[in-house]
Amino acid sequence: MTTNQLIGAEVSLYTGKLRCYLKYKDIPFEEVVASQSVFCDVIIPRTGVRYIPIFITEDDQAIQDTTEIIDFLEKRYPEASVYPGTPKQNLVSxxxxxxxxxxxxxxxMHYRWNKPENREFAIAEFGRTAAPEANREEQLAIGHHNAKPFAGALPRLGVVDELVPAIEKSYLNLLADLDRHFAEHNFLLGDRPCMGDFGLIGPLYAHLYRDPYSGRLMQECAPNVVAWVKRMIEPAPLSSHFPAGDFLANDAVPETLYPILQRMLSEQGPVLKQTMDQVGTWVGENPEVEIPRAIGKVSFTIESVSGSRLTFPYMQWMWQRCHDFYHGLQGEEKATVKTLLSNTTGLEDLLNYPIHCRVRRIENQLRIVR
Ligand SMILES: N[C@@H](CCC(=O)N[C@@H](CS)C(=O)NCC(=O)O)C(=O)O
Structure with missing residues (x-):
């Protein structure tokens, strides 16, 4: 292999996250469509799992999981890191x-699969991705077939009819908060995108910007978010603007991010806690080291409406990164985070919540650390 390969799809949430990162960092790559044959010939044999995107390095290492891919590439391409070097900003990121x-x-997932216009578009895209050579009719049949597990996943994620008004209200409020923020800042933390920007662009690009119904909604409600999406998907390559833009000086966290963090804490915070508890319980009851993708049910509240969804231990893996960063801070650095903690209800409590049993990723599987 002579060049890096991103194997994924335009319609895929996490592929968008990684593509934006690669473009921002000006890392050379070619994009390969994750068609059915690419799944059989490359993705499954090289990673053992069926997720996209995967990244194949120019020296032929296959890496799966966008966070791990980015961490790997940050070491290879340290210029203009997407990890802020200061405590508050990195924690927020x-x-x-x-x-x-x-x-x-x-x-x-709600907007993609519950809005007929989006759903039809996504089905056609699924077909086009899986079988690029097939005719339109065949693609549609394949798209219908392949879309079923995704559309069918809504209840497992907590997306049920009773929750729909709350999910939409929360999303529109989030768009309004982000719009206020991006009216003043190019990215979350100034003039350089951070890991947080790449996390947000996943859902906010492939589904919420590119799917037609959602795209119109975003254009109508949040033009500054649209402008940020455009900056993320078509960044000026680093090589064209040395020195790169920078994060805000003095570890500043714009006040416009507080309502966004607060929304995260109130909706996702309780789910993170229940997930940590249930991982602990699962470990007490099961001798295996490989933990299943879902292990039980958690409850959550969005805009005062309660629902439930499956418990995904992977969410704890993501959370461990926040937890470990915070607990690794020493003395003065830890003290500077206090202002962030006092401006957000529940963050300190969540960061101090016990991780009963840690998880790690080995060979693309989530494992318990016993
Ligand atoms: N945490 C993983 C998630 C990857 C992921 O879930 N990708 C979706 C497509 S956007 C997928 O392949 N889903 C297949 C499935 O859920 O079985 C990452 O960051 O790469």
């Missing part, structure tokens, strides 16, 4: 990556 990756999947 990790929190918002966790929020985008693991929670905003709810509005993303």
């Amino acid at each position: 990790l929190l918002l990556e966790t929020y985008g990756d693991e929670w905003l999947v709810i509005p993303a």
Whole structure:
């Protein structure tokens, strides 16, 4: 292999996250469509799992999971890191990556599969991706077939009819908050995108910007978010603007991010706690080291409406990054985070919540650390 490959799809949430990162960092890559044959010949044999995107490095290492891919590439391409070097900003960045990756999947999946216009578009896209050579009719049949497990996943994610008004209200409020923020800032933390921007662009690009119904909604309600999406998907390559833009000086966290963090804490915070508890219980009851993708049920509240969804231990893996960063801070650095903690209800409590049993990723499987 001579060049890096991103194997994914335009219609895929996490592929969008990684593509934006690669473009921002000006890392050379070619994009390969994750068709049915690419799944059989490359993705499954190289990773053992069926997720996209995957990244194949120019020296032929196959990596799966966008967070791990980015961490790998940050070492290879350290220029203009997407990890702020200061405590408050890096914590905010990790929190918002966790929020985008693991929670905003709810509005993303709701709008894609519950709005007929989006659904039809996505089905056609699924078909085009899986079988690029097939004719339109065949693609549609394949698209219908392949879309079933995704559309069918809504209840497992907590997206049920009774929750729909609350999910939409919360999403529109989030758009309004983000719009206020991006009216003043190019990215979350100034003039350089951070991990948090890449976490948010996943749901906010492929589903909530590119799907037609959602795209119109975003254009109508949040033009500054649209402008940020455009900056994220078509960044000026780093090589064209040395020195790169920078994060805000003095570890500043704009006040416009507080309502967004607060929304995350109130919706996703209780789910993170229940997930940590249930992982602990599961470990007490099961001798295996490989933990299933879902292990039970958690409850949550969005805009005062309660629902339930499956418990995904992977969410704890993402959370461990926030937790470990915070607990690794020493003395003065930890003290500076206090202002962030005092401006957000529930963050300190969540960061101090016990992780009963840690999880880690080995060979693309989530495992218990016993
Ligand atoms: N945490 C993973 C998530 C990857 C993921 O869930 N990708 C979706 C497509 S956007 C997928 O392949 N889903 C298949 C499935 O859920 O079985 C990452 O960051 O790469």
